[in-house]
Amino acid sequence: xxxxxxxxxxLLLIGVLSxxxxxxxxxxxxxxxxxxxxxxxxxxxxxxxxxxxxYGQAREVDALNGNRYALSGIQSDELTFVGSFPTLADLxxxxxxxxxxxxxxxxDEAYEIINNANFIITKVPEVDIIGFTDEEKALVxxxxxxxxxxxYFEMARVYGQPIQFDNGNNLCIPIxxxxxxxxxxxxxxxxxxxxxxxxxxxxxxxxxxAIAGLxxxxxxxxxxxxSAQALLAxxxxxxxxxxxxxxxxxxxxxxxxxxxGTNYSFFKTLANESVFVLANNATDGAFGGSGLHNxxxxxxxxxxxxxxxxxxxxxxxxxVAAVGNTEGKDLRLVGVSAPGNDANGVEEIFxxxxxxxxxxxxxxxxxxxxxxxxxxxxxxGGLSVGDTPLNDINLIRGRAGIVDLAAVTLDxxxxxxxxxxxxxxxxxxxxxxxxxxxxxxxxxxxxxSAFGADKTIYPxxxxxxxxxxxxxxxxxxxx
Numbered sequence: 001x002x003x004x005x006x007x008x009x010x011l012l013l014i015g016v017l018s019x020x021x022x023x024x025x026x027x028x029x030x031x032x033x034x035x036x037x038x039x040x041x042x043x044x045x046x047x048x049x050x051x052x053x054x055y056g057q058a059r060e061v062d063a064l065n066g067n068r069y070a071l072s073g074i075q076s077d078e079l080t081f082v083g084s085f086p087t088l089a090d091l092x093x094x095x096x097x098x099x100x101x102x103x104x105x106x107x108d109e110a111y112e113i114i115n116n117a118n119f120i121i122t123k124v125p126e127v128d129i130i131g132f133t134d135e136e137k138a139l140v141x142x143x144x145x146x147x148x149x150x151x152y153f154e155m156a157r158v159y160g161q162p163i164q165f166d167n168g169n170n171l172c173i174p175i176x177x178x179x180x181x182x183x184x185x186x187x188x189x190x191x192x193x194x195x196x197x198x199x200x201x202x203x204x205x206x207x208x209x210a211i212a213g214l215x216x217x218x219x220x221x222x223x224x225x226x227s228a229q230a231l232l233a234x235x236x237x238x239x240x241x242x243x244x245x246x247x248x249x250x251x252x253x254x255x256x257x258x259x260x261g262t263n264y265s266f267f268k269t270l271a272n273e274s275v276f277v278l279a280n281n282a283t284d285g286a287f288g289g290s291g292l293h294n295x296x297x298x299x300x301x302x303x304x305x306x307x308x309x310x311x312x313x314x315x316x317x318x319x320v321a322a323v324g325n326t327e328g329k330d331l332r333l334v335g336v337s338a339p340g341n342d343a344n345g346v347e348e349i350f351x352x353x354x355x356x357x358x359x360x361x362x363x364x365x366x367x368x369x370x371x372x373x374x375x376x377x378x379x380x381g382g383l384s385v386g387d388t389p390l391n392d393i394n395l396i397r398g399r400a401g402i403v404d405l406a407a408v409t410l411d412x413x414x415x416x417x418x419x420x421x422x423x424x425x426x427x428x429x430x431x432x433x434x435x436x437x438x439x440x441x442x443x444x445x446x447x448x449s450a451f452g453a454d455k456t457i458y459p460x461x462x463x464x465x466x467x468x469x470x471x472x473x474x475x476x477x478x479x
């Protein structure tokens with residue numbers, strides 16, 4: 001396909017290849033190129049394999065497994081890039097072009113996952129398979145809606161200005177709901193960009209459907225009611241809908257499904273500090289899952305291209321150690337970050353939350369974020385949901401081994417988010433949604449990083465503009 005989506009393929013069906021029966025039966029399917037819609041929706045087993053394939057595809061580096069961590073930090077004040085990859089150097093230097101392959105590949109991968117989710121959402125309710133009940137079909141659809149919402153959410157964050165720019169009336173991304181099957185016309189996918197408000201409304205509906213249809217669940221590698229509530233809480237926070245954000249975050253905190261970690265040993269594990277986590281394994285690391293992880297960790301297998309900025313390091317080093325903290329410094333400088341030589345041989349501080357090999361689980365949503373959301377929404381909305389902002393922030397500081405605050409401000413919350421979520425993909429939007437520049441004063445790109453500046457968001461890929469008539473004239477300014 002030459003417009004929004006790449007060529008038609010039910011890529012998610014390779015998920016069935018990773019399935020094994022609990023008995024000796026084997027599933028015989030055609031190679032990927034020969035997989036057809038009839039095969040996919042002919043059995044419950046194949047459908048469930050297709051659903052599992054969504055999670056597998058999300059582990060691609062250009063989906064959620066690496067780029068999400070790096071592409072936020074590379075524009076903001078939390079990371080410094082010294083590598084030789086021109087597409088990444090352009091992002092770091094605010095010299096990005098519409099032909100940038102890094103941003104194009106993220107677009108392509110996201111729409112492939114969206115297309116595959118669309119297949120499940122539209123086709124599964126129609127299947128007539130003995131023993132596959134309406135309730136079971138509805139659960140499959142709810143999981144697919146969650147994954148579709150995740151990808152639209154990630155795209156909205158980078159290809160459109162935040163709602164604070166023009167009250168959400170600015171252009172964002174096209175909304176595609178039809179699967180590209182044999183009956184589809186190419187013109188069905190020549191879609192214009194929808195506004196930020198329209199994309200957010202679509203995400204909200206998918207997540208509300210998922211919340212209603214998903215179980216509470218204890219498997220944080222799959223969609224659950226809690227993960228859908230958590231993502232919706234994040235979106236409500238971005239939209240400054242304080243009451244909704246605070247109440248959703250509070251529900252996740254009190255659900256009993258997740259646990260605020262007593263230390264930072266939860267990184268690289270499936271611990272229930274994570275509300276939703278990518279279950280990476282050695283196969284993911286060997287076949288593209290590692291990707292930008294390599295830039296974030298120089299040892300044992302990284303490149304040393306992307307490290308903590310001086311601003312971030314200074315913020316971490318400014319914390320006053322609490323009584324009983326034997327390290328004498330913020331514990332987020334111990335274990336979850338580590339010194340190493342950058343690509344030029346200079347010692348810097350690198351994240352140690354994800355490995356250079358890409359073999360380890362990678363959190364997408366953590367329960368800690370819900371405490372931050374509740375604190376900020378309560379503070380800014382004048383609310384008192386669950387607990388006080390001061391208690392929530394001091395809980396997080398306490399784990400980091402630094403002294404409690406006597407009072408808390410929005411600036412305190414944003415700085416604590418910077419330190420807690422370093423290199424986890426939050427900083428860029430934390431600054432933009434608060435109408436702040438992405439870089440600090442004195443930085444060479446300070447002016448280019450100002451709120452609302454053209455290149456604080458990524459270009460619509462030139463391949464899409466050139467091939468989709470509906471996108472003509474809809475490129476982001478500055479590209």
